[in-house]
Amino acid sequence: MKLYELVGRNKEKGFSPYVWRTKMAIAHKGLEAETIPLTFTEIKDAVDFAGSKTVPVLVDGDHKVKDSWDIACYLEEVYPDQPSLFGGSIGKGQAKLLNFQIVKSLLMPLFRVLVADIHDILDEDDQAYFCLTREPRIGCSIEEARNTYRPALELFQENLWPYIQCLKTQKFFSGEAPAYSDYILYGMFQWSRIVSTKNIINQDDLLFEWRTRMDQLYDGLGGKVGLIN
Ligand SMILES: N[C@@H](CCC(=O)N[C@@H](CS)C(=O)NCC(=O)O)C(=O)O
Known part of the structure; x- marks a missing residue:
């Protein structure tokens, strides 16, 4: 799994509130993702492949998912046996x-x-x-x-x-x-x-x-x- 995220000068510390929801959701599901750090001006070109202009974008095998809400729904649907994000x-x-x-x-x-x-x-x-x-x-x-x-x-x-x-x-x-x-x-x-x-x-x-x-x-x-x- 790859997760595209937003960083500033320090590439280690993603700060987007939307990406943080997604990081926590991935961990909740017991999954791990490699994070790809992007600055604001890199985002547009880097996530165009997923039809997105914003991060987070999640790549899971052949699936490319944009938007934090859609990513949460995707995780819930594709990993139903892992702990639930919504509880129904x-x-x-x-x-x-x-x-x-x-x-x-x-x-x-x-x-x-x-x-x-x-x-x-x-x-x-x-x-x-x-x-x-x-x-x-x-x-x-x-x-x-x-x-x-x-x-x-x-x-x-x-x-x-x-x-x-x-x-x-x-x-x-x-x-x-x-x-x-x-x-x-x-x-x-x-x-x-x-x-x-x-x-x-x-x-x-x-x-x-x-x-x-x-x-x-x-x-x-x-x-x-x-x-x-
Ligand atoms: N509705 C989107 C919002 C995502 C969003 O606004 N991301 C910001 C970073 S916090 C972004 O990528 N902005 C790119 C830009 O402003 O060019 C989601 O929930 O994923």
Whole structure:
């Protein structure tokens, strides 16, 4: 199996939230993938073979699968005897809802918080590409975003409310054991921790404890990723 992922100057530390979901899903299924690191400006040509413009892209034998959600569905379908990512069709439907639910409430404000940090870990070519493509999305320059992230961080933290409530009575978002919904959220926190030194979760928060549990899964797959230098 090969997994195409996004990196900055440090080729060892993939930081895409979507790729992280996929890495965790592959490990959940007891599978292993060789990762192919790509910078932003390499992605388009490198994954064109799969009809994609983004990572993750998974290659499994003759199968080429793009989009993190489609990859999760592919893994679930092709490896039914391995631990389930969704726990059946109801769970799959609910994970799909979460997949969309966090886009505007969490991923977009967090992107605004992290945008300058992401810029800083990219190589020069990617920095130019990133400014060109991302400044229109945030409606200001990366430099302006660097010092004006606090309202977005407050919004992000307010919008964490339902997730914190949920963890009061269950250990994982999927229930007693982690599954794809946990990986969707964990990918987002990995993104933040890899690109930035900003603390987006309070240490005394249930989310912090949940992330620590997630860090330990699969021989510490997620937890061993430190900060990019
Ligand atoms: N819906 C896609 C989104 C993937 C995505 O946006 N990937 C970003 C990296 S985080 C990417 O490859 N961007 C390429 C670019 O901006 O040129 C998925 O879930 O896989």
